[in-house]
Amino acid sequence: MMTAEARTEERGLSDWTRQFDVIVWAADAVTLQLMHVSPNAAGILGYPLEQWWTEADFLARHLHPEDLDDALELFLDSTRHRTERSGVLRFLDANGQALPFLTKVLTLEHGEGHAPELRCLMVRLGRNTRASRECEHSRSLQRTERERDALLRKEHEARERAEALARQLAAGESRFRSIFESHLIGLVLTDNHGRVLHANDAFLRIVGYSREDLEAGRINFMDITPPEFHAVTLRALEEIEARGMASTFEKEYVRKDGRRVPVMLGSVRLPASNQNATFVLDLTERKEAEAERERFFRLAPDMFCIADMDGFYKRVNPAFTRILGWSEEELRARPLLDFIHPEDRGRGEETLAALKRGTADPGLTVRVECRDGGWRWLNWTSVPVPETGLIYASARDVTRQRKAEEQLVLAEQRLRTVINSGPIVLAVLDADGRFVVSEGKGLQSLGLSPGQVVGQSALEMYANEPHVQEFLLRGLRGETFSTIVQTAGLTFEVFYQPVLDEAGRVSTLSIASLDVTERVRVEAEREELIRQLMHERSILQAVLQQLPHSVYIAEAPTGKLFLANAQAEAQIRGPTTPARNTEEYRGYPGFHADGRPYEPHEWPLPRAMASGVPVMAEAVHVIRGDGSWGIIEYSATPVRDAQGHITHGVVVGVDVTARKEAERERERLLEELKLAVSARDEFLGIASHELKTPLTPLALKLEALARAAGAEPESSLARRLAPHVEVMRRQVKRLACLVNDLLDVSNIGAGRLALTLDPQQCDLAALVRDVAGRFDTEVKRAGCEVRLHAPAPVEGTWDSSRLEQVVTNLLANAVKYGPGHPVMLSVETVDGRARLTVSDRGIGIAPENLQRIWGKFERAVSERHYGGLGLGLYISRQIVEALGGTVKVESTLGQGATFIVELPLQGGAARSA
Ligand code: ADP
Secondary structure, three states: OOOHHHHHHHHHHHHHHHHOOEEEEEEEOOOOOEEEEOOHHHHHHOOOHHHHHHOOOHHHHHEOHHHHHHHHHHHHHHHHHOOOEEEEEEEEOOOOOEEEEEEEEEEEOOOOOOOOEEEEEEEEOOOOOHHHHHHHHHHHOOOOOOOOHHHHHHHHHHHHHHHHHHHHHOOOHHHHHHHHHOOOOEEEEEOOOOEEEEEOHHHHHHHOOOHHHHHOOOOEOOOOOOHHHHHHHHHHHHHHHHHOEEEEEEEEEEOOOOOEEEEEEEEEEEOOOOEEEEEEEEOHHHHHHHHHHHHHHHHOOOEEEEEEOOOEEEEEOHHHHHHHOOOHHHHHHOEHHHHEOHHHHHHHHHHHHHHHOOOOOOOEEEEEEOOOOOEEEEEEEEEEEOOOOEEEEEEEEOHHHHHHHHHHHHHHHHHHHHHHHOOEEEEEEEOOOEEEEEEOHHHHHHOOOOOOOOOOEHHHHOOOOHHHHHHHHHHHOOOOEEEEEEEOOEEEEEEEEEEEOOOOOEEEEEEEEEEOHHHHHHHHHHHHHHHHHHHHHHHHHHHHHHOOOEEEEEEOOOOOEEEEOHHHHHHHOOOOOOOOOHHHHHHOOEEOOOOOEOOHHHOHHHHHHHHOOOEEEEEEEEEOOOOOEEEEEEEEEEEEOOOOOEEEEEEEEEEOHHHHHHHHHHHHHHHHHHHHHHHHHHHHHHHHHHHHHHHHHHHHHHHHHHHHHHHOOOOHHHHHHHHHHHHHHHHHHHHHHHHHHHHHHHHHHOOOHHHHOOOEEEEHHHHHHHHHHHOHHHHHHOOOEEEEEOOOOOEEEEOHHHHHHHHHHHHHHHHHHOOOOEEEEEEEEEOOEEEEEEEOOOOOOOHHHOOHHHOOOOOOOOOOOOOOOOOHHHHHHHHHHHOOOEEEEEEOOOOOEEEEEEEEOOHHHHHHO
């Protein structure tokens, strides 16, 4: 029997369940067939009550599909362990909207033969409660389902039709009392002061007090409320006062044992008893789950974040700061698009816009800036929750994969580039020799395009080229080899690589051909070039070794000698010890002309290499291997490379010992000759003086003798003497001439000729006529004839006696060397100068003697045929030049000679001045 009090309470509870969105139901724990449902369920979810227990699988059909698994697990778990379980489940209302409920289930045993009963309490979570938010966060992550809309609308219509019926069925409230007696929910009746009057066991278990404590009045709502929840609790009391109920809110109680317990409360005024009925739900389990979720959020290696629709981060987990380096504050300070790489930002904007429209993002991979300036590739999965204006997103750092992908793409591109740019042909044949693949730029040179021959038989294609066919057959038989193939005028290097199947049979043959036509040509050219170079080199070496001079080659700048030819040893009459550096040149016995030894850097080779300027023919005195002295002229030159850097030095040595000795000998002889000549001149000077001395009295005595004989011309003595006197006169005159010439030579040698010049006014024409007249006898005797051409006097200031001497010499020579021929003399003034020409038709002078005959004692005829000292022309030239004039000869051998004298009219005066 139910007491009046109990009935009142039951009614109150029924009110309470009506006012709060609380649904209670009971179902068969095995089939989940509903047995009881609280009537307000129809109002909360919008399905007529009738539908709740008539529709098969009502629960499964109206739970949010995403929560179905969670719900079944919750129910099963509770049944299996016979314990109370709670969780947040979403139910779809008749409008298709998902409503979250804090759902507590408990399984009750009804003994043998009875199925256990599942009892459930569902408290609708308001939008503003934290539990609801958390639920939304976690549930909406995958929510995209909208397809039930149509179905739900239909159900809504059905609901309205069944509404009336539902109200009638709602009468059976008393059935639900049993639910409140269960352990599902704490229930408390309090007075206006918060004193607990009645409480069920569930409440006592939540707060840890005993029924004795309750009955002794030891439980006061305010006492078991921690101070920080006083305010919210008082607000709820005020709300009850004002509105008769307080909406659900969360707080904590302090249990008797001092521990805290999180709870959810809702209160209603029971007007009949003027008491407040409060339901209390234990949230411990859910809080733990929340804490766990929070822990997961904080510790997860992946990045999780919540952002608002304006594109700002609201919350990020520590993985964010760990991976990107930014602090949570820094991330929240700027729009999240700001962190995206400019090139990827467009895609980021599109995704954000789609999320704002409520579309879930299919996945976005963008570069996100790190605090250190670097970029990381993040793969995002985001879900918008338009109701809360939030976006939930997770991100995975895929930088490494991305890099690897990029590398792969690059490698592939490179491979493609190689295949498409190089002279390569890649082909694969099947076991029958048919082309499966034919690629590569090298195909162009064969006049084929990639893939063109695929399907064709390679063996048929090369039917006319048996050697190619043979190679293909070898490859198809399973042989791996490479070879050079000539086809279509091209040369290919071909690699055959058969691929075997599991049974060891050739399944395909890979062929890589490299067009090496150009390479082969270039190589052949290069070989030819090398051959030529080697040939030239061998010639060069032979030349070097056979050269009559020594050759050394050294490295610059060390001075290390690395080549010395055979002649080098011969030259120094000993082995050549190759110096390893310039310093070691000290070992070579070389000396300057003054006997000072060569310092290493003084040798021509190091000097040329250091200065870059060749050193030419430097005579070095050396002590040879056999101890003898020698002189070697070394010429060194630097050798430069293409850039102009000195890399080597070459030195050539010429042994000049013998030449130098000959030179010295010649110098000695020359010196001796000079001494002999000066001794001769000295002797001639003395001799001519001494000869002249007796000559004058001899001439006077001869004249006296002639005069005496002339006094008695008819005497026999005079007649006998007469021809002798004439001969003696001629000979004395000739002797006098010779002595005079000698004296002149001696004077000229001593530089005294000029002093004797005595200029005076005279007529050259008259002078020549006079001399010719005096020569009459000699001219006749020689069978000659003098033809003088002197149309006018040629006046000038000259030393006439010396001029006479010149004319005499030239005329005498013309007669002497041209007997039997006429002699032409001409005197005239040409261009203001006096010109005398003496021309004969005698023996003439050979061209090689034309210069020589002007020298002292120089003659161009044999002494046996022509007498003379060879002084006439020499003295004549000295006189003419002393008078400021010139004399020259023109002659052809055997055809006579012409001597031309030209004098300035004031010659003698000019000289004497
Ligand atoms: P010389 O007549 O005493 O030998 P010169 O000095 O007068 O000495 O002449 C030198 C040389 O010039 C002669 O020996 C002769 O060979 C040559 N010579 C001079 N005059 C003539 C000439 N008119 N015809 C040919 N040869 C000449």
